[in-house]
Amino acid sequence: MKFTISRKDFLEKLNIVSRAISVFSPLPALSGIYIKVDNTQIELTGSDSNLSIKSHIKKDKYNLIIESSGSIIIESKYLLEIIRKMDSEYIQFDLIDTSKICISNEKGKFILNGIESNEYPNLDFSAPATIIQLKNEQLKQIYSQTAFACSDKDTRPVLNGVNFKANGDMLFCSGTDSYRLARKKIQLNKAYEFNITIPYKSLSEVVKSLNENDEIIDIYIDSKKAQFVFNDTIIQSRLIDGIFPDIDRIIPNNEISSMTVSSHEMASVIDRTNFIRNDKIHLIKLECSESQTHIKTNSNEIGNSDEVLTTCQYNGENIQLSCNGTYMLEAIRAINSKNVKLVFAGLMKPIKISDPDDDSVLMIVVPVRSYD
Amino acid sequence: MKFTISRKDFLEKLNIVSRAISVFSPLPALSGIYIKVDNTQIELTGSDSNLSIKSHIKKDKYNLIIESSGSIIIESKYLLEIIRKMDSEYIQFDLIDTSKICISNEKGKFILNGIESNEYPNLDFSAPATIIQLKNEQLKQIYSQTAFACSDKDTRPVLNGVNFKANGDMLFCSGTDSYRLARKKIQLNKAYEFNITIPYKSLSEVVKSLNENDEIIDIYIDSKKAQFVFNDTIIQSRLIDGIFPDIDRIIPNNEISSMTVSSHEMASVIDRTNFIRNDKIHLIKLECSESQTHIKTNSNEIGNSDEVLTTCQYNGENIQLSCNGTYMLEAIRAINSKNVKLVFAGLMKPIKISDPDDDSVLMIVVPVRSYD
Numbered sequence A, B: 001m002k003f004t005i006s007r008k009d010f011l012e013k014l015n016i017v018s019r020a021i022s023v024f025s026p027l028p029a030l031s032g033i034y035i036k037v038d039n040t041q042i043e044l045t046g047s048d049s050n051l052s053i054k055s056h057i058k059k060d061k062y063n064l065i066i067e068s069s070g071s072i073i074i075e076s077k078y079l080l081e082i083i084r085k086m087d088s089e090y091i092q093f094d095l096i097d098t099s100k101i102c103i104s105n106e107k108g109k110f111i112l113n114g115i116e117s118n119e120y121p122n123l124d125f126s127a128p129a130t131i132i133q134l135k136n137e138q139l140k141q142i143y144s145q146t147a148f149a150c151s152d153k154d155t156r157p158v159l160n161g162v163n164f165k166a167n168g169d170m171l172f173c174s175g176t177d178s179y180r181l182a183r184k185k186i187q188l189n190k191a192y193e194f195n196i197t198i199p200y201k202s203l204s205e206v207v208k209s210l211n212e213n214d215e216i217i218d219i220y221i222d223s224k225k226a227q228f229v230f231n232d233t234i235i236q237s238r239l240i241d242g243i244f245p246d247i248d249r250i251i252p253n254n255e256i257s258s259m260t261v262s263s264h265e266m267a268s269v270i271d272r273t274n275f276i277r278n279d280k281i282h283l284i285k286l287e288c289s290e291s292q293t294h295i296k297t298n299s300n301e302i303g304n305s306d307e308v309l310t311t312c313q314y315n316g317e318n319i320q321l322s323c324n325g326t327y328m329l330e331a332i333r334a335i336n337s338k339n340v341k342l343v344f345a346g347l348m349k350p351i352k353i354s355d356p357d358d359d360s361v362l363m364i365v366v367p368v369r370s371y372d
Helices: A007-020 A076-085 A136-149 A200-209 A263-272 A325-335 B007-018 B076-085 B136-149 B200-209 B263-272 B325-335
Strands: A002-006 A032-037 A041-047 A051-058 A064-068 A070-075 A090-097 A100-104 A108-113 A130-135 A161-176 A180-199 A216-221 A225-230 A233-238 A257-262 A283-288 A293-299 A303-308 A313-316 A319-324 A339-344 A351-355 A358-365 B002-006 B032-037 B041-047 B051-058 B064-068 B070-075 B090-097 B100-104 B108-113 B130-135 B161-176 B180-199 B216-221 B225-230 B233-238 B257-262 B283-288 B293-299 B303-308 B313-316 B319-324 B339-344 B351-355 B358-365
Touching (some): A007 A041, A007 A051, A007 A076, A076 B263, A136 A216, A136 A325, A180 A200, A263 A339, A319 A325, A325 A351, B007 B032, B007 B051, B032 B076, B041 B064, B076 B108, B130 B136, B136 B161, B180 B200, B180 B233, B263 B293, B263 B303, B283 B325, B325 B358
Antiparallel strands (some): A002 A064, A108 B303, A283 A293, A283 A319, A303 B108, B002 B064, B032 B070, B283 B293, B293 B303, B339 B351
């Protein structure tokens, strides 16, 4: 194996495949990047066995000269460090023996101990039958508007993922930790029927790997895995088993009142009170009437606050309820719109939060009882 | 106590005094900022008992309206959070009772539980007799060129500080952890005789508190404390007891060879090999001759490297020696010049590192034995 490649191109692909690599890998080979070279391309693979990424650097698309083929596994963090810090335009790779590689430019060389390529696990990158296509921007929005609401606790694994449910030509993407919910609707170009849950951490790596040139992402799915294909790269994630909660049953249908407020103002007011906590929980109390809406907090230990929302327009009967301020703040920020609309269905009923100018995204925050 | 002040001005002063406050204070009052208001000014004090900072906001210099005097202690982190996040130009402070304060603007209010001011320890801010003056830039250079070499271990407390030693009208500032040394010389405007060691952490807080308008810093010293006075602020640090090592005896006088090299190249070459470590230590080997100078590394586990310094000019007998690459890199970066000069005195003799165009700064790195 011997090749010369543009440092910048190689680094870009390395950065992508290294996202799948876990620092604490039980299998030594999986802390490395598997490099395989044939006459036409370099194939880089990284995996933590749940998430696997394979990326190709093809001779006809990149500044790449291949002199001989071969393969090796190289420790990901060392390889990245070298390629990031070398300052030449091109770098040369030379297999010395089956587990040793020389990386060099005109000024110097590194000889790195690797692992023989036959120790790499056999990963199945075959593509599932069902394929949907999403735009780069859509996938980024799905992630930013749903993943934050997923649970990061181990108690109910299915809540550690974003649920993708196709109902005809409508795709519903939902994240929930059972105290709040985030849902994004996407119009598909044809009808599908599936219901899968993708770990939010896998989605995060997919989104980080996208660049502006990757306009359309092909997503291949079956009941076991989801594959994201773009820019000569396959990112493949195992799915989470288990039945995702039925979202539609949680969303209230009635409405007793609603308010529209500047997202910036509401987020600022909540954020300012973030340090006033009870048992580490940031509780806010909304006191809404058509004349004035207050956000209040209270902690016996720290103190209290009372602020008026000056941009608020409130319609309906007076209501006072408390909710987790962090959840409300994250929902408002994820909606990322000029104004937000809050719809109330009753005292202990879930609060709907949405963008008044876009019905594709819906957040739900469940109120909590407070006794003050 | 009641006053209205520009949020920006108040925040600037708060940021300075809060630097002295430790998160883990044994005395509850010391996790707070002591606010004292009289007819002419606000006085803010923060302390961890080793480092104490007092700053004044005077009525005649700031946008400040004082309606009544008084004092209270308020938890530093809550106070900072509120003042940072409130979005009005002015904020009003109102003492409700001896241990409760209302902070408000036109839109809302925070009521914070504080501590009665008489619980604050009595700090002695009287000024020692000896005064020296340093320019802002000089103090920053002393810090950036010496503090990095101080020890952060508890074994020899005197090495946790930067030694300030005046010998006539020359001030020598030195930091060492006993494996390397950094020394900065400053010309004073008159003769002094003192030898004190200031904790490098205190110096760090002083330097962070300086802004560009603070041109001259008055430093008052005696055998117990050092006081830095600028911009209506006093930063006062206890000194470290113990005898600082005699630096002059460590600096070699003879020279068998020397090299001059681009700082950028030398730093880059060392930095690239940073991951090639033995027992977590980054050892580099310099192989110098008049024809070529190599920097090599070797680790049985990870691999090895060999790079030539293309900008190096070497004069004298051939030499091969090993030293800690991290120490060498930090010394070169702290010198912060276009080129660096290395002077060798022999195989296991300390290496002198300096700026060939400025003799005010000198670094020493002690070589280590290597058996490869």
